[in-house]
Amino acid sequence: MTDPDELRTVGELGDADGLDDSDGSDGSDRRESFRPAPGEIPTSPGVYRFSDRHGRVLYIGKAKNLRARLANYFQPLRSIPPRTRRMLALAASVDWTVVATDTESLVLEHTWITEFQPPFNVQFKDDKTYPYLAVTLRDEAPRLLITRNEKIRGARYFGPYPKVWALRETTALLQQAFPIRTCNDADYKRAMQSGRPCLAGQIGRCDGPCSGRIGVEEHRHRVEELVGFLNGGDATHLRALQREMRDAAVEQRYEEAARLRDQVTAVEHVMERNSVALPLDADLDVFGLKSDELSAAAHQFIIRGGRIRGERSWIVDVELDDSPSTLLEQVVQSAYEGEREPPPEILVPVLPKGVEALEAALRARRPRGGRVRVRVPERGDKAQLMSRATLNAGEHLLRHRLKRAADITARTDALAELQRALGMSEPPLRIECIDVSHLQGTGVVASLVVFEDGLPAKGAYRKYRIEQTRDDTDSIHQVVARRAAQLNELRERAEQDPEAAIAVGRYRERPQLLIVDGGAPQVAAAHRALSEAGIDDVFLIGVAKRLEELWLPDDPFPVILPRGSEALFLVQRARDEAHRFAITFQRQRRSTALASRLTEVPGLGPKRVRALLKHFGSVTRLRAASAAEIAASPGIGPALAEVVHRHLESLDGPDGGLGGPRGTSTLDAEQPDIEPEGSTS
Numbered sequence: 001m002t003d004p005d006e007l008r009t010v011g012e013l014g015d016a017d018g019l020d021d022s023d024g025s026d027g028s029d030r031r032e033s034f035r036p037a038p039g040e041i042p043t044s045p046g047v048y049r050f051s052d053r054h055g056r057v058l059y060i061g062k063a064k065n066l067r068a069r070l071a072n073y074f075q076p077l078r079s080i081p082p083r084t085r086r087m088l089a090l091a092a093s094v095d096w097t098v099v100a101t102d103t104e105s106l107v108l109e110h111t112w113i114t115e116f117q118p119p120f121n122v123q124f125k126d127d128k129t130y131p132y133l134a135v136t137l138r139d140e141a142p143r144l145l146i147t148r149n150e151k152i153r154g155a156r157y158f159g160p161y162p163k164v165w166a167l168r169e170t171t172a173l174l175q176q177a178f179p180i181r182t183c184n185d186a187d188y189k190r191a192m193q194s195g196r197p198c199l200a201g202q203i204g205r206c207d208g209p210c211s212g213r214i215g216v217e218e219h220r221h222r223v224e225e226l227v228g229f230l231n232g233g234d235a236t237h238l239r240a241l242q243r244e245m246r247d248a249a250v251e252q253r254y255e256e257a258a259r260l261r262d263q264v265t266a267v268e269h270v271m272e273r274n275s276v277a278l279p280l281d282a283d284l285d286v287f288g289l290k291s292d293e294l295s296a297a298a299h300q301f302i303i304r305g306g307r308i309r310g311e312r313s314w315i316v317d318v319e320l321d322d323s324p325s326t327l328l329e330q331v332v333q334s335a336y337e338g339e340r341e342p343p344p345e346i347l348v349p350v351l352p353k354g355v356e357a358l359e360a361a362l363r364a365r366r367p368r369g370g371r372v373r374v375r376v377p378e379r380g381d382k383a384q385l386m387s388r389a390t391l392n393a394g395e396h397l398l399r400h401r402l403k404r405a406a407d408i409t410a411r412t413d414a415l416a417e418l419q420r421a422l423g424m425s426e427p428p429l430r431i432e433c434i435d436v437s438h439l440q441g442t443g444v445v446a447s448l449v450v451f452e453d454g455l456p457a458k459g460a461y462r463k464y465r466i467e468q469t470r471d472d473t474d475s476i477h478q479v480v481a482r483r484a485a486q487l488n489e490l491r492e493r494a495e496q497d498p499e500a501a502i503a504v505g506r507y508r509e510r511p512q513l514l515i516v517d518g519g520a521p522q523v524a525a526a527h528r529a530l531s532e533a534g535i536d537d538v539f540l541i542g543v544a545k546r547l548e549e550l551w552l553p554d555d556p557f558p559v560i561l562p563r564g565s566e567a568l569f570l571v572q573r574a575r576d577e578a579h580r581f582a583i584t585f586q587r588q589r590r591s592t593a594l595a596s597r598l599t600e601v602p603g604l605g606p607k608r609v610r611a612l613l614k615h616f617g618s619v620t621r622l623r624a625a626s627a628a629e630i631a632a633s634p635g636i637g638p639a640l641a642e643v644v645h646r647h648l649e650s651l652d653g654p655d656g657g658l659g660g661p662r663g664t665s666t667l668d669a670e671q672p673d674i675e676p677e678g679s680t681s
Helices: 025-032 066-074 082-090 102-116 164-177 185-194 216-230 236-250 254-271 324-335 355-364 381-406 408-422 472-496 498-503 520-532 566-598 606-616 619-624 627-631 638-651
Strands: 046-051 057-063 093-098 132-136 144-147 155-158 284-291 295-304 307-317 345-347 373-375 430-439 442-452 462-465 513-517 539-543 674-676
Touching (some): 025 082, 046 102, 057 066, 057 082, 057 102, 102 307, 132 216, 144 164, 284 324, 295 324, 295 381, 307 324, 307 381, 345 381, 355 373, 381 408, 408 566, 430 472, 430 566, 442 566, 462 472, 462 566, 472 513, 472 520, 539 566, 627 638
Parallel strands (some): 284 345, 430 513, 513 539
Antiparallel strands (some): 046 057, 046 093, 132 144, 284 295, 295 307, 430 442, 442 462, 462 674
């Protein structure tokens, strides 16, 4: 049983003793103690586990969509089967691991059910394993067989493979592509002693030395070719099948093409590699890392005997000078504190600083000594497993940020801390943040996002077009001046008609704090705009990205908040959200402008433009496409593709104007200059 410290826990533990699941009310309260927020659960495929308050795994399941599957466990108890209710009555936490495909989730689920023996699982309780392909290399004439026995001496194993039907079909196919021995050991021995072919060889189903048609050395060479193919190092046979399939289809030999198609599918299933299954002698740990400016999440896969036996995730505070290599050095050292013994191989996304010293320190923690190697995987199964660890680290960091943002106590502390640090007369219950986005000085836009009581108020977000500007400070001045004019208009309307002012909406409410993305120059430009509008009751700061310091108007020194403070976390969230919203709007404008300019091409109407953009998926891919690639789009011939390609090249020049200050399309001009979140531009 894995140490409970190695499980990623979502909820706090509760008291499960003596719970009566026939009622349902207590069970509902019990589940609420560890129920994750819907936004925390990814929609990816994965494997999930319910554990009790002692860390014992109660149930393991897999899902194509983790969020949808886990939601079923938090329905009203009367709609949940009795056995599941009993499991939930004992559960104190739920955690999950993200994988890439259903095949990976199936194999990982089976591995963990066999490892943890959860009492509420029915499947795999008979200790069956997935089948392997094995080549008996120790034999004089090796043969290929499907087996569940993982202890055949001298055998080379490939797998495991969950699709047994594909193994059976492909084994027959491999026997045709690489003719080797198929008869059992007794028949082989009898045939070699008597000099007469074995029974399978007499009917043409065995091509070993016992058939009399091949020697031992030539047979060994065929086996080596087969092993190379199964290792994934030689796809020549698969390409040959695909070529034969295409030729048969062109020559209208459809039955043969269908048969070859099925063979290609079977071979591809055999070549399908499972990133959560490594060679049976593999003992290693894999560390993934994801970080932002304040925190980093590390995820560790513990692999013993080629299978994931455990995992851990934890959060690390990020200091100003911490690089990924420095963080990884701290993560790897902390992973083997106490009684934990490092394995011979440790995989990391980047090499830590002083890797030789780190390896020496880890060798000293192995009771029997031995080699410890820290390295970065570049390709193959281990690189895929590294990507899974990094993906899970990102999920853990996202859950940490969401949980921290949703904590009402943390939000209250953040607002109070901001008030104290900035010297405000009241806490900033409404915060507005402005960011500017452009593409090499063209297509300049800005965003305004709103946080109320520390949470995003997305209905109050707005987008700004900036048609003419000199630089970022001028853009900031324009946006703040426009926002200041709206605030003054609100004040005047409120004085004349309070009810009309209320009807204006949440966006017209007055902020206590205005944040601009940038340092002292941007703050000075915003302060000038507020002063010109006569506004002196809105507190203004700028946040500089590199050191995360806060700049105030007319103050030569910035305010430095503690790295782990809730106030800095709130300011960072507002800044990042404004940056995201501005970039999204800027990309929308570029796409709209390109679509508008493409309609100028003769023969290219709105429907063909939409089909063209849909075919390439993005503006960037379309602009990088050649004339031949454009001609492959639906409804676009070679002549029209050449015209489109020349037109796109003309837009790349200095006067192309895609999204530039003077290059806005008529579609842009018809829209108001301030738009709510979700509106088209």
